[in-house]
Amino acid sequence: MSLTVFGAPLSPFVRKLRLCLAEKRLDYQLEIVLPFGRQPDWYCELNPLGRIPALRDGDFDLADSSVICQYLEDKYPDRSLLLGQNSEQRARVRWLEKYADYELAPLSTFTVFRNRVLKPSMGQPSDEATVQSALSEKLPPHFDYLEQCLGDAEYFVGDSLSLADLAFACQMVNMEHGGEQLDAKRWPNLAALYMRIKARPSLQAILPGEQKVLAKMSTPA
Ligand SMILES: N[C@@H](CCC(=O)N[C@@H](CS)C(=O)NCC(=O)O)C(=O)O
Structure with a gap:
């Protein structure tokens, strides 16, 4: 078995696959x-x-983080399951993963991170007004919804870690790279979930590499 991930460390979708x-x-x-x-x-x-990521498994190639994660779940069912234990849980995990990838990502990654990190690193002007609108108007209803989905549970779905938790945390990492944190007073359960996922060895193992890339990007050429 030889697995290769193609992508770049600061992409939330690459991060999701690596996690x-x-x-x-x-x-x-x-x-x-x-x-x-x-x-x-x-x-x-x-x-x-x-788009990144893609995966090579031997002579089999596949793209898209969600599709690849589902493939890994099917192919290696003896490893910890991240897509839920039954039909209802699997549906719920997919919904929340999709929610993070399609509702949070355009704001946390493609607005906050892109304007605060990517554009300056390429010498492009950033659009701080759009960042502020994402932070104060567009993201809060999503966080309200996710806070309510989570309630006081430890994980979004069932009583174990799933791709729903990872997809959400991956977006929060990009927001944090962009200098913003979840407001723990307003969304205490979500903020605590993020801290728990961030403390996991899987994420701790890759964050130093991401910090190195960030430092390099902020150093003038
Ligand atoms: N649904 C895709 C989204 C991947 C994606 O949008 N990746 C970004 C980087 S964060 C990308 O490669 N964008 C390049 C482009 O859209 O041309 C996945 O989950 O893999």
């Missing part, structure tokens, strides 16, 4: 592929959308 692999105790190599038009031609054959 999934680590929680399942599957070894892999990370081969750096950058997004946004900087991918080599061979990568665009693997994923014509050009």
Whole structure:
């Protein structure tokens, strides 16, 4: 078994896949592929959308973090299950994963992180007004909803870690890289969940590498 992840460490979707692999105790190599038009031609054959991550498992290639995580769940069912224990849980995990990927990501990653980190690193002006609107108007209703979904449970679904928790935490990491934290007074359960996921060995193992990339990006060339 030889697994290779193609992608870049600061992508929340690459991070989600890496956390999934680590929680399942599957070894892999990370081969750096950058997004946004900087991918080599061979990568665009693997994923014509050009998005990261992708996975190579032996001679089998696959793209999209959610699809890959489902593949890993099917292929390695003896490893800790991250997609729920029954039909209802699996549906709920997929819904919350999708919620994080499609509702939070455009704000936490593609607005806050992009304007605070990516654009300055490329010498582009950042749009702080759009960041402020994301933080004060657009994100709070999503956090209200997720806080209510979580209640005072330890995890979003059932009584064990799932991709729902990981997908949510991955977006919060990008928001934090962008200099913003969840307000623990307003969303205490979500903030505590994030702290618990952040403390897990799977995330602790990759955060120093991410910090190095961030430091490099903020150093003038
Ligand atoms: N649904 C995809 C989303 C992947 C995605 O949007 N990745 C971003 C990087 S964070 C990307 O590669 N964007 C490049 C582009 O859209 O051209 C997944 O979960 O893998």
